[in-house]
């Protein structure tokens with residue numbers, strides 16, 4: 465069963481085509497890493513998949529349910545608000561710069577959406593949140609405010625916040641890029657443990673070693689198209705396409 | 718003294734909430750509404766408050782030939798103050814709302830918050846914290862502006878001080894009035910400062 469299906473996604477900004485005919489499916493429990501040079505459209509792909517950006521063309525489905533599909537004139541038409549609301553609850557997104565709510569404590573950041581979006585009781589939400597915080601090694605930081613945490617801790621809280629909604633799939637957009645190098649390890653370990661628990665994930669990353677170790681499949685994007693994809697050992701260690709090779713070579717330097 | 722404080726309190730009670738829909742109108746995608754609010758704000762900020770008081774007070778008589786009643790003076794003053802201050806507050810709100818990072822909206826959207834929940838739970842509290850310093854400035858100006866109500870004959874602090882001092886041919890009443898405004902403002906500044914400190918628990 466595919467959790468996510470994107471078909472022929474097309475997206476332009478001010479007449480400039482940023483995504484050209486992108487198709488991606490992610491199976492249940494699969495971990496997909498998306499790599500590629502800056503400006504290749506990785507974030508835009510994620511933002512379209514998470515409904516933060518509207519697609520110009522193509523289809524988007526979660527668990528077989530249509531969020532967006534081409535209309536009669538070929539332009540993408542979105543499902544009604546209620547359907548989109550339900551579909552939104554099937555995924556979570558972790559941002560590069562966390563976007564925690566600064567006026568809420570760590571605990572409140574995690575329980576607020578379960579309580580006011582999913583109408584769960586405070587006790588239930590708190591219990592689940594504390595379990596997630598322990599898992600992130602942050603049980604003793606529940607009452608802290610985001611500004612009191614290191615970047616790595618903030619990012620772990622934001623992962624807990626996304627997980628608290630019980631998503632079927634998680635998206636990450638360069639989850640370690642805003643962190644000091646010595647803090648990236650914590651985040652990568654958290655994602656790795658999620659992968660072991662068979663969480664379905666799509667991760668945009670510049671960390672090749674991490675992509676190689678965590679991903680079942682690597683997608684290399686350039687200029688708004690998928691240039692190459694496959695098992696990490698094939699794409700990263702033995703790339704077939706010239707552009708992939710050039711990109712990876714540049715990273716090594 | 719009571720009249721001045723009443724003008725002050727009622728103006729805030731009316732203008733602080735009214736400024737919110739004006740700010741929304743000013744940021745609306747709907748161009749005519751946005752333009753209307755823009756004109757409203759620029760008019761309220763670009764003309765003297767005293768003139769606005771006169772227009773609100775005499776307008777009904779000059780335009781609609783409704784006879785002026787004595788009791789209307791006070792209401793006219795409140796209406797004019799509220800309309801004027803709402804325009805200033807609206808601009809402050811707008812700047813505050815626009816200063817909240819896009820990511821806050823996006824994080825809330827992905828988590829499934831409705832637009833109303835996003836505004837009242839996530840954006841509004843952060844806006845309040847950010848706009849407190851400029852709002853304090855306006856509130857302090859308002860304390861002094863209440864004296865303008867004398868222009869349409871509302872018997873407020875300043876009007877009385879003027880009458881007493883000219884009757885007694887002494888400065889005492891004016892000095893007392895000055896002391897009143899000064900103490901009033903000191904209290905306002907103290908209260909706003911406390912409020913600001915209460916919101917200092919996060920950054």
Ligand SMILES: Nc1ncnc2c1ncn2[C@@H]1O[C@H](COP(=O)(O)OP(=O)(O)OP(=O)(O)O)[C@@H](O)[C@H]1O
Nearest residue numbers: 477478482500501502503504505506507508509638
């Ligand atoms: N809101 C926007 N308006 C206009 N152009 C945009 C917008 N968002 C992205 N773009 C453009 O679309 C292209 C793809 O951007 P995107 O952010 O998806 O790239 P990326 O692969 O994530 O790059 P990076 O590795 O630097 O994060 C870029 O050329 C960018 O300038």
Ligand SMILES: [Mg+2]
Nearest residue numbers: 506507508637
């Ligand atoms: Mg990006």
